[in-house]
Amino acid sequence: MPSSHSGDINFIAIWMFLIFVTVTLCITLWAARKTRSTNSFYTAGGNITGFQNGLAISGDFMSAASFLGISGLVFLSGFDGLIYSIGFLVGWPIILLLIAEPLRNLGKYGFSDVVSFRLNEKPVRILAAFGSLSTVVLYLIAQMVGAGKLIEILFGLPYITAEIIVGILMILYVTFGGMLATTWVQIIKAILLLFGATLIAFLVLNKFQFSFNQFFNMAVATHQNGIGIMAPGGLISDPVSAISLGLALMFGTAGLPHILMRFFTVSDAKQARRSVAFATGFIGYFYILTFIIGFGAIILVSNNPAYLSEGGIIRGNNNMAAIHLAHAVGGDVLLGFISAVAFATILAVVSGLTLAGASAISHDLYANVLNKGADDKSQMKISKYASVGLGIFAIILGIIFEKQNVAYMVGLAFAIAASTNFPILLLSIYWKKITTRGVLTGGSAGLITCILLVILGPIVWVEILNNKNAIFPYKYPALFSMSVTFIGIWFFSITDNSLQAKKERKLFNSQYMRSQIGKNITGILSK
Amino acid sequence: MSKQALLNKVVKTKQRIIRPLLFFTIAPYFTFIFVIAFYPQYFSNLILDSSVSTGIILGLLLIILIWVITLLYVYLTNKYVEPIIQEIDSA
Numbered sequence: 246m247p248s249s250h251s252g253d254i255n256f257i258a259i260w261m262f263l264i265f266v267t268v269t270l271c272i273t274l275w276a277a278r279k280t281r282s283t284n285s286f287y288t289a290g291g292n293i294t295g296f297q298n299g300l301a302i303s304g305d306f307m308s309a310a311s312f313l314g315i316s317g318l319v320f321l322s323g324f325d326g327l328i329y330s331i332g333f334l335v336g337w338p339i340i341l342l343l344i345a346e347p348l349r350n351l352g353k354y355g356f357s358d359v360v361s362f363r364l365n366e367k368p369v370r371i372l373a374a375f376g377s378l379s380t381v382v383l384y385l386i387a388q389m390v391g392a393g394k395l396i397e398i399l400f401g402l403p404y405i406t407a408e409i410i411v412g413i414l415m416i417l418y419v420t421f422g423g424m425l426a427t428t429w430v431q432i433i434k435a436i437l438l439l440f441g442a443t444l445i446a447f448l449v450l451n452k453f454q455f456s457f458n459q460f461f462n463m464a465v466a467t468h469q470n471g472i473g474i475m476a477p478g479g480l481i482s483d484p485v486s487a488i489s490l491g492l493a494l495m496f497g498t499a500g501l502p503h504i505l506m507r508f509f510t511v512s513d514a515k516q517a518r519r520s521v522a523f524a525t526g527f528i529g530y531f532y533i534l535t536f537i538i539g540f541g542a543i544i545l546v547s548n549n550p551a552y553l554s555e556g557g558i559i560r561g562n563n564n565m566a567a568i569h570l571a572h573a574v575g576g577d578v579l580l581g582f583i584s585a586v587a588f589a590t591i592l593a594v595v596s597g598l599t600l601a602g603a604s605a606i607s608h609d610l611y612a613n614v615l616n617k618g619a620d621d622k623s624q625m626k627i628s629k630y631a632s633v634g635l636g637i638f639a640i641i642l643g644i645i646f647e648k649q650n651v652a653y654m655v656g657l658a659f660a661i662a663a664s665t666n667f668p669i670l671l672l673s674i675y676w677k678k679i680t681t682r683g684v685l686t687g688g689s690a691g692l693i694t695c696i697l698l699v700i701l702g703p704i705v706w707v708e709i710l711n712n713k714n715a716i717f718p719y720k721y722p723a724l725f726s727m728s729v730t731f732i733g734i735w736f737f738s739i740t741d742n743s744l745q746a747k748k749e750r751k752l753f754n755s756q757y758m759r760s761q762i763g764k765n766i767t768g769i770l771s772k
Numbered sequence: 773m774s775k776q777a778l779l780n781k782v783v784k785t786k787q788r789i790i791r792p793l794l795f796f797t798i799a800p801y802f803t804f805i806f807v808i809a810f811y812p813q814y815f816s817n818l819i820l821d822s823s824v825s826t827g828i829i830l831g832l833l834l835i836i837l838i839w840v841i842t843l844l845y846v847y848l849t850n851k852y853v854e855p856i857i858q859e860i861d862s863a
């Protein structure tokens with residue numbers, strides 16, 4: 246709450262937020278007039294440029310959780326924060342090299358189009374929709390709970406009011422403006438966030454005449470762990486966790502449905518390629534900024550009584566480090582600006598998630614499974630109902646989970662994305678022998694393994710359910726659940742000798758060529 | 773060249789670009805993670821007499837490497853793959 250510094254509400258924050266809402270609602274009105282078909286609803290008409298899409302993708306990735314969470318982690322333990330940043334970033338070359346172009350060339354609205362390209366559409370789409378929806382809902386809960394808490398602190402609004410405001414605005418953006426509005430909200434927010442974070446980092450370094458040596462020396466001298474903040478701490482201690490976390494971070498990104506759907510908003514594979522290159526640039530730059538911000542907070546926040554509560558602990562929690570630092574270097578104006586940007590960030594990210602969820606419901610479950618051959622008008626109607634429904638669902642879940650520790654949910658979302666969505670997408674693009682049976686058995690086995698291992702693991706089983714010992718000893722399940730998926734798909738595909746399987750393998754060559762070139766080349770291939 | 777031959781050429785060229793770049797993404801990243809898990813003390817070494825550790829320098833270099841890989845991929849694909857696809861279009 247801005248009141249934590251001056252004793253009254255920070256009106257700058259509120260004004261800036263109101264301006265953001267007004268501008269984005271105007272964009273939504275404009276977008277609503279252009280969004281008349283299902284295609285424009287989910288792909289913005291395919292008219293977004295590579296640069297714009299790069300900004301929007303980086304916006305999806307630079308959530309309030311990653312801005313405040315990673316700078317908070319750096320503030321708390323220094324070097325360990327960098328491990329997460331690098332893990333999140335390294336997923337991008339994987340997407341670029343393996344996924345982005347084939348996805349754009351084969352699909353229409355989402356990755357399920359690619360997986361069901363030559364396989365039995367109905368069951369495969371149901372599995373893909375399940376994978377998408379579980380990832381989206383878990384991510385959504387984490388964002389909604391984080392949002393409510395943050396807005397409570399920054400704007401002094403009651404938790405439930407905050408949930409309802411976020412929910413209603415997100416429903417408005419998505420239902421009326423579809424992908425076009427969601428993309429522009431994300432682009433504006435990405436620019437504001439990059440600008441704000443750059444400004445904080447600049448002001449911090451300015452205090453040290455841009456001498457990194459002096460800057461780091463000061464941080465080491467201030468932090469209670471001293472030189473320990475420059476070295477790996479306790480984040481990863483055993484090799485299994487190391488590989489497991491590494492896998493989830495690296496391959497999870499390539500299975501996030503709200504990220505994957507952005508590749509359909511550009512005109513072709515060439516623009517998809519450019520999008521990733523720009524996105525990687527922005528995201529990497531952003532993580533370097535959060536690193537500077539975290540260290541800056543060690544120096545300027547951790548021993549300034551204005552930001553500490555009675556016991557000498559930082560007000561709010563570690564995630565507030567960046568917010569306090571904004572006040573320390575830029576006063577009420579910068580604090581207000583950053584608060585408004587954090588609010589905007591939450592709105593933009595939950596909108597993207599809702600849109601991805603609506604696509605799984607209306608495009609996969611409704612138009613291709615329940616009511617095959619549904620016309621565009623009814624599909625559009627279902628999309629809007631799904632968006633409103635997901636929005637209300639998100640508000641309710643946000644309220645239910647208020648008192649829960651939901652930090653593990655983002656980890657779980659990444660683990661599911663890495664162990665279900667990513668393997669079925671990767672193998673259906675590149676592996677000739679994959680069959681419907683393999684995808685269904687391997688994919689659902691991986692999904693179930695992943696959820697079970699998280700429930701039986703130390704965070705849920707011990708910390709939340711209060712059992713004494715975890716049945717599954719590791720925090721990160723990805724190594725095991727990914728193995729189950731890959732082995733399951735491999736085994737149940739190669740042993741599949743059905744007629745259907747033979748047909749599916751025969752279609753591989755033309756699918757593969759199309760994934761590489763982006764055109765239907767049936768006329769070109771002679772055999 | 774026949775269309776079939778051009779198609780094969782696209783696939784071959786792409787593989788030649790993608791494979792080494794994939795290797796230089798995955799290998800350094802997992803080396804980084806493994807050093808943290810097994811030899812954390814190696815990353816605690818300070819550089820010269822500053823407060824900056826090897827771990828931080830290598831971490832930042834990894835971010836730069838990731839940038840270089842994405843830019844290199846876009847550059848190489850536009851230079852070597854796109855012209856073949858254009859040729860397929862006009863053939």
